[in-house]
Amino acid sequence: MKELTDRVRQTARKLLDGQQVDLVLGWEKGPEPFRSQPVFIREPEEAEQLVFDEFCIHNLSTFLLDYRDGQEKIGIFVKGCDSRGVVRLIEDNQFLRERLYIIGIGCPGMKDPLAAARAASGLNGTEENEGLAAKCRECMYPNPVLYDELIGDEQPPHLEGERFAQVKKLEGMSAEERWQFFSDMFSRCIRCYACRNVCVACNCRRCIFDETRPQWVGRETNLMDNIGYHVIRAMHVAGRCVECGECERVCPVGIPLMLLNRKLIKDVNELFGPYEASLKLEEEASPPLSVYRPDDPDNFL
Amino acid sequence: MKVLVKDKINTALNRLAENSQVYVPVHREGGSRFAPWPTVPGDELALDSLNTMFSPKEVVLPQTEKMYTFAARGQSVEIKETGEERKERVVFGVRACDSKAIAALDEVFLTRGYEDGFYKARREPLIIIGKACTQPGPNCFCSAMGVDPLEPDPVDVIIYDLGDAYGWEPRSERGQKLTQSLGDILADRDFQKPSAGEFQLQVDINGLPEKLAGMFEHPLWEELAEPCMNCGICTYLCPSCYCFDIQVKNRGTEGYRFRCWDSCMYPEYTMMAGGHNPRGSKHERFRNRFLHKLEFFQERYGTSLCTGCGRCIVACPQGINIVSIIKRLQEVELDVR
Structure with a gap:
């Protein structure tokens, strides 16, 4: 080195x-x-x-x-x-x-x-x-x-090993088990926003979590507000996450954020893929969730 | 002199918990902290580690605290206070850096003409059992900030680690009473107080507040702030950062008002109703945190708001280090005005 x-x-x-x-x-x-x-x-x-x-x-x-x-x-x-x-x-x-x-x-x-x-x-x-x-x-x-x-x-x-091994384990859980798992994880969150601030895909000038009129997500540190924060955060980077893993690395309470991000990578891949975010720079390229196509799958609606 | 033999720790904590809410340092996945005794599954009593990752300020200033509820009843409004029931609380094993931070919070919430009722309700019945620190960790610099690691203050009792037992020394009337209530659990034994180990981190804050008063516009702040990403880790782990916001939640005709920690690192913190943000850039927010710690608080209360616990140094994702920053600030040569 x-x-x-x-x-x-x-x-x-x-x-x-x-x-x-x-x-x-x-x-x-x-x-x-x-x-x-x-x-x-x-x-x-x-x-x-x-x-x-x-x-x-x-x-x-x-x-x-x-x-x-x-x-x-x-x-x-x-x-x-x-x-x-x-x-x-x-x-x-x-x-x-x-x-x-x-x-x-x-x-x-x-x-x-x-x-x-x-x-x-x-x-x-x-x-x-x-x-x-x-x-x-x-x-x-x-x-x-x-x-x-x-x-x-x-x-x-x-x-x-396999890229989505942990995701598949999560998918294999019952709804109750998954709820318990995420409840344990998200109840730890202290809302320091380090995961958002370190994220290159979180590049909005005005972040929804800073909005006050209306305030989309409550500022209480409790399970419901924390879940609101984390689900929105994950959905906003779906199809755009570059898997750098910084969010999970900087989290002061050890929330496995990449697990959630990878689940969305897998879903985007299955629904709109094959797709890998930001693997090469292409003229006019857009991530799948920023594009509408008449043949987009809609069986989840 | 009294000692608490380590085998009897649980017995002593159980006794205290009969009449009080007791908080002890625990290891927990996601970070060590002060948590209620008896511990819940997953928490493990951690009296032997250097300190906790999360500070005991949560005991007096919880991250989220309901203030009152309200409900519309026809033409009138029903308001109910939801403040904590006043009951005795004991926090066990507080280090000198953290008790100094509680002293700072006391200044903010209880002096200068206004007493914060919510803080007072938690703080007044609180008995602090301090733990003398003998071996500073790699990020500790409390002595440089004017804290004696062997003399936590304010405290009601100080305990000294003697190996097989804790030397037990009451420091207040309430501490005496508490000692009496543990009379059959504590043992009589003479002990020599341990001495403090050497600090790896040293920094000189002499003259710093006065110097900073002339450095508000100094270009160094922009350089120092460049790696900062304006997250709230440092402020939320800090034992003495006390800023909070007051917010409200409505559901139909009822709701509640609560307060929750806020951070000067967040743009929303200074956002004004008209849309102007007087601290619009990241270096201004960064500067505020350090000036508050090292200058403003000193000017108002005569003491530093940084107590040298070192948590922010450990947890900053970008390696921002308050000791290195103080050194850089001290190196600056200012023109005499």
């Missing part, structure tokens, strides 16, 4: 030196060995701050939303999942391809600095550091799908 860090620094320096971009989104090292974290650099000499190591798990593409109204040209380092996030934003007309210089890195799979921090914190008892992050163990597309420049080697998919 040392080599990759060198390549990352060289590339960023070159882009900033040549004024090809105004800003580079990458990762830097934090105070602890397991802390890699997003960094935003504007000067060539700051390129030395950049790293690429086993903890660069954050999907940086979501941060592009902070610059969507600007003019800056932005250099961004992307892993496989992050690159699908960039496609998501372009497809959703949230960002212009011309404003981006995308540097792709084949991803060997990451460890989660958050999980490591929790394990080291002494706050959660004997929690163990999990090795390769949960979201990376499910990864099918570790290689960037959109880039101007590629560094590092192509990587094999990390998913072992």
Whole structure:
């Protein structure tokens, strides 16, 4: 990875030196060995701050939303999942391809600095550091799908076993069992909205959950309001989720959000597919739930 | 001197629970927290961990709290207060950082001319059994924020971990009474108070509030806020963040008013009726949180609103670290005005 860090620094320096971009989104090292974290650099000499190591798990593409109204040209380092996030934003007309210089890195799979921090914190008892992050163990597309420049080697998919195994287990439950399962999960939610804010598909300028007139979802932290939040959130990203797994990773109470997202991926696939969100950038492409076709299945209506 | 032998913890907690609602630190899937004793299945008493992921502020300031119900009855309205019944409550094993945070909440809700009835109803009957911290964790920096980890305050009793027992030291009249009520469970034994371990995290806050008063418009805030995604994790895990919103739910002719935690990280928090948002950008929201912790609260109450518990450092998805931020702020050289 040392080599990759060198390549990352060289590339960023070159882009900033040549004024090809105004800003580079990458990762830097934090105070602890397991802390890699997003960094935003504007000067060539700051390129030395950049790293690429086993903890660069954050999907940086979501941060592009902070610059969507600007003019800056932005250099961004992307892993496989992050690159699908960039496609998501372009497809959703949230960002212009011309404003981006995308540097792709084949991803060997990451460890989660958050999980490591929790394990080291002494706050959660004997929690163990999990090795390769949960979201990376499910990864099918570790290689960037959109880039101007590629560094590092192509990587094999990390998913072992069946992609929808957990979803099928859920589908196999009785209605009562499923209700109990989701009640247990959603009653934990503290409504911090981290899952929404970290999500690249959650790119609405005005989010339904921030609306007050009318207030679509209540602000109480109870099962019904929490379910309202989570079901709407999941439905809004159905067919648009790029499976980066950030929502589940950042959840402070461990709600298995990807299970819900993957159920919808499976449903969208079965009803409108085969379909994989944001696997390549195509002119005029739209996710299935944004398109009406007379032959759309309607047997669930 | 009294000690509580660890074998008798359950007996002591059961005794306390006879007349009070007792809260203890527990491990629970989804995060350790203070929860009622006796514990429910899935919760596991966690007196030996450093602290809980969720702070004990929930005991005095629940995330959602009903205030009153109302119903239309013909031409009139019937209003019923739904505030908690006042009963004795005991929270067991509160660390110094968290009791300092309760002290801050007391300032906010009980001083300066207005007493918040809902807070007071929970706080006044609350007996706090503090636990002296001897081994700071990797994200602890309470000493830098003026907290003595061995001296939780306010508390009614302090317990010291002696290995096989907890040294038991009443610190208030109510603590004395509580000690008497446990007379047959506590044992007599002399003990030496443990000393505090070394802090891995150090930071200097000397002069910081005064300095921050001149840094409202400093460009550093934009840079520091860049990785922030404006979620509410830091504010909701924080033992001293106390902002709440008051909202209402209607069903036909009846409904209720409630209050619930709110976060200065959310755009809705400052949204005005006319649609203007005075804190419209993320760096303004970010700046507010740090200035509130480190400057505004100091100016109003003479103490910092950050107590150095370190929870936000552990849980921030983007690695935002208040200690690193304080260091960056301290490095700034300001022109003398």
